[in-house]
Amino acid sequence: MASYDFLFDGLGLRDWCEAGTSDGPMSMADLIGKAAGGEAAAPTIWELPFPSMDALNDACPNFPQARELTKGLENGFLSIKDGLSLFLDPITQPLSWSLEAALWLFQTAPWWIMIPLLLLVVQLVSRSVKLVGFVALCLGFLAFIDYYDHAMQTLAIIFVCAAICVLIGVPIGIAMSRSNTFQNITTPVLDMLQTLPPFVYLIPLIFLFSVTEPKLYGIAIILYAIVPVIRLTNLGIRLVDKEVIEAAESFGMTSWQKLTGVQIPLALPNIMAGVNQTIMMSLAMVVIASLVSAPGLGVLVLRGIRNLELGVGLLSGLGIVLLAVVLDRVTKAALARVNAAQKH
Amino acid sequence: MSDDIKISIRNLFKIFGPDPQGALEHVRAGMGKSDLLEEQGHVLGLKDINVDMQAGKITVIMGLSGSGKSTLIRHLNRLIEPTAGEVIVNGEDVLAYNEDQLRRLRRENMSMVFQKFALLPHRTVLENAGMPLEVRGYDRKDREDEARKWLNRVGLEGQDNQFPHQLSGGMQQRVGIARALTSNADIMLMDEAFSALDPLIRTDMQDLLLELQEELHKTVVFITHDLDEALKLADHLVILKDGQIIQQGEPQHILLHPNDPYIMDFISDINRARVLRVRSVMQKTDQHRPGLAGDVDAEDTLESVIALSGGDTALGYRVLRHGTQVGILSVKDLVRALVPTAASEEGPRSSSGLSLSHGTGSR
Ligand SMILES: Nc1ncnc2c1ncn2[C@@H]1O[C@H](COP(=O)(O)OP(=O)(O)OP(=O)(O)O)[C@@H](O)[C@H]1O
Numbered sequence: 098m099a100s101y102d103f104l105f106d107g108l109g110l111r112d113w114c115e116a117g118t119s120d121g122p123m124s125m126a127d128l129i130g131k132a133a134g135g136e137a138a139a140p141t142i143w144e145l146p147f148p149s150m151d152a153l154n155d156a157c158p159n160f161p162q163a164r165e166l167t168k169g170l171e172n173g174f175l176s177i178k179d180g181l182s183l184f185l186d187p188i189t190q191p192l193s194w195s196l197e198a199a200l201w202l203f204q205t206a207p208w209w210i211m212i213p214l215l216l217l218v219v220q221l222v223s224r225s226v227k228l229v230g231f232v233a234l235c236l237g238f239l240a241f242i243d244y245y246d247h248a249m250q251t252l253a254i255i256f257v258c259a260a261i262c263v264l265i266g267v268p269i270g271i272a273m274s275r276s277n278t279f280q281n282i283t284t285p286v287l288d289m290l291q292t293l294p295p296f297v298y299l300i301p302l303i304f305l306f307s308v309t310e311p312k313l314y315g316i317a318i319i320l321y322a323i324v325p326v327i328r329l330t331n332l333g334i335r336l337v338d339k340e341v342i343e344a345a346e347s348f349g350m351t352s353w354q355k356l357t358g359v360q361i362p363l364a365l366p367n368i369m370a371g372v373n374q375t376i377m378m379s380l381a382m383v384v385i386a387s388l389v390s391a392p393g394l395g396v397l398v399l400r401g402i403r404n405l406e407l408g409v410g411l412l413s414g415l416g417i418v419l420l421a422v423v424l425d426r427v428t429k430a431a432l433a434r435v436n437a438a439q440k441h
Numbered sequence: 442m443s444d445d446i447k448i449s450i451r452n453l454f455k456i457f458g459p460d461p462q463g464a465l466e467h468v469r470a471g472m473g474k475s476d477l478l479e480e481q482g483h484v485l486g487l488k489d490i491n492v493d494m495q496a497g498k499i500t501v502i503m504g505l506s507g508s509g510k511s512t513l514i515r516h517l518n519r520l521i522e523p524t525a526g527e528v529i530v531n532g533e534d535v536l537a538y539n540e541d542q543l544r545r546l547r548r549e550n551m552s553m554v555f556q557k558f559a560l561l562p563h564r565t566v567l568e569n570a571g572m573p574l575e576v577r578g579y580d581r582k583d584r585e586d587e588a589r590k591w592l593n594r595v596g597l598e599g600q601d602n603q604f605p606h607q608l609s610g611g612m613q614q615r616v617g618i619a620r621a622l623t624s625n626a627d628i629m630l631m632d633e634a635f636s637a638l639d640p641l642i643r644t645d646m647q648d649l650l651l652e653l654q655e656e657l658h659k660t661v662v663f664i665t666h667d668l669d670e671a672l673k674l675a676d677h678l679v680i681l682k683d684g685q686i687i688q689q690g691e692p693q694h695i696l697l698h699p700n701d702p703y704i705m706d707f708i709s710d711i712n713r714a715r716v717l718r719v720r721s722v723m724q725k726t727d728q729h730r731p732g733l734a735g736d737v738d739a740e741d742t743l744e745s746v747i748a749l750s751g752g753d754t755a756l757g758y759r760v761l762r763h764g765t766q767v768g769i770l771s772v773k774d775l776v777r778a779l780v781p782t783a784a785s786e787e788g789p790r791s792s793s794g795l796s797l798s799h800g801t802g803s804r
């Protein structure tokens with residue numbers, strides 16, 4: 098018989114085990130055992146299996162099998178899902194709207210408005226003609242190889258998601274910097290968000306929202322990309338010179354004056370570094386999110402994989418690299434300007 | 442001495458650690474700093490501090506690193522909350538203040554100058570100097586006028602639009618002082634304000650402070666670990682060690698009558714002739730005496746009298762203050778005063794043991 102019979106016999110649980118059971122669904126081991134030909138001899142100590150759920154189920158049919166755990170998780174999630182989406186749907190609706198609006202805007206504006214506008218933005222944040230030239234070259238190349246639409250879709254999604262990350266992340270970071278308790282609660286959550294493989298985010302989200310809604314990938318991108326801006330805002334504020342804070346207090350600043358006049362400005366280099374990372378991570382995620390209908394260059398990568406169109410895959414990959422370089426350079430240039438303005 | 446007391450600290454205790462009140466019992470029962478740390482895991486910041494600071498005078502708090510100077514000065518504007526005791530400013534107990542009252546105290550009655558300047562790096566010199574008024578909601582023109590006035594006064598004409606990192610340390614600290622003056626508070630707290638500056642600049646800044654003080658008569662609380670600086674600036678000198686006051690009083694008096702081996706050691710290295718003044722070693726009398734070699738002023742240093750006498754110990758001088766005689770100084774007394782107390786009483790550097798090496802080593 099099964100290896101762990103003695104356990105249930107010893108605990109006097111045999112009756113409970115056998116109560117009302119016919120043969121439940123067979124475990125893998127049973128099937129293999131059957132295939133190998135009937136009951137084997139009593140197992141020796143060398144063959145003692147780990148007391149896993151399936152092994153225990155062998156000895157006691159009423160003990161749950163491992164597959165019931167995953168099944169249970171799934172059922173549990175499905176049962177709260179309706180309640181959850183009742184609550185999540187309305188508050189995430191603006192995200193769908195803004196994504197749709199941004200996508201519409203970036204695609205309907207003709208290229209001869211859109212490209213100069215983007216270049217103007219680059220000039221404003223970086224004040225570097227060289228960089229503007231580089232960006233013009235990259236965008237020009239993408240447009241020339243007919244990836245303009247896809248690139249604009251990707252950019253639109255990144256703009257919206259990164260903006261929302263900053264809007265939510267900076268206040269969370271500030272709150273963390275002011276309360277050690279809050280920091281201790283938040284840090285493990287951030288650690289988890291950062292280490293969870295990006296694909297895993299998508300699974301529960303697919304159940305919660307319909308795949309046709311932009312907020313599905315919007316949320317996935319934001320969850321993935323928001324971490325650095327939160328962390329670096331917290332860090333930046335905590336690193337502000339203690340004596341400067343004391344000076345601010347000793348002249349009677351209110352905590353609001355201190356926050357806006359001293360802490361945020363002095364934390365700005367760190368916050369900007371966080372924004373840079375957030376944008377880069379949004380870009381990484383927007384490619385993966387094309388699995389759940391996010392438009393953009395990721396769709397082309399996916400087509401390359403699915404149809405084994407090597408050229409499309411490689412070229413769209415190159416396009417993503419170009420976008421990444423552009424976004425990185427521009428945010429770094431902005432960061433450098435902030436740094437130069439407040440060298441110590 | 443006048444009785445015009447601006448700040449009064451009464452029985453102040455500060456203990457750092459998780460349970461200061463519990464540790465306070467032990468301290469009150471006489472436990473020292475090192476025992477408290479070992480047995481209770483608490484740091485004794487300040488122990489039973491009592492100081493009166495007079496309006497319009499410079500009170501210097503001196504002590505070695507870790508003696509609790511910064512902790513003490515931060516109690517005056519409650520950047521640090523005490524474990525027990527009272528801090529009375531202008532007759533009111535600061536510790537009873539609510540948040541609004543405390544903010545008003547910080548905005549209107551006290552200003553502070555910091556060791557590492559603590560300027561806002563993203564603001565110009567002018568904006569930094571005007572910060573105290575900005576905090577109070579003055580409009581731009583008013584605060585810039587006031588800030589510019591004080592920047593000019595401390596010798597920073599034309600630097601308005603520089604950023605702090607573009608200035609030298611000495612200039613940055615001038616901005617720090619201008620900022621404190623702009624707030625127009627009558628109390629100025631200075632935590633090792635000149636310690637980060639090199640010696641020549643430091644002397645300049647000390648002179649600047651004394652000059653400003655002639656004019657403005659602020660109540661200054663000045664912290665230093667440098668005895669020369671303390672003696673130069675102090676009207677009232679408080680010497681702190683391990684969170685306790687070991688002696689306080691008029692600096693000249695402390696020099697001549699140190700009451701603790703720690704202080705004797707502290708003062709043994711200084712040039713007494715340059716620091717001691719005629720008034721501290723003269724015999725007080727308004728009687729005329731024949732055979733005096735000339736007149737000296739009560740505020741003259743002994744060094745200048747030695748130069749005058751050419752080293753002749755037989756001479757004596759009439760001591761004048763504002764043209765009237767207040768005493769007589771014999772050069773013999775003068776020479777005697779030049780010998781450090783510890784040496785004259787107990788032989789050179791004998792009795793003070795550990796604290797001797799501690800004191801000299803850390804300077
Ligand atoms: N927040 C704190 N927590 C624990 N201990 C502290 C704290 N602040 C100060 N102390 C301790 O209190 C004592 C006095 O420190 P304080 O900073 O007042 O010294 P100080 O005289 O200003 O020294 P320095 O010349 O180095 O500035 C030191 O032993 C220090 O370790």
Ligand SMILES: [Mg+2]
Nearest residue numbers: 510511512633
């Ligand atoms: Mg200090």
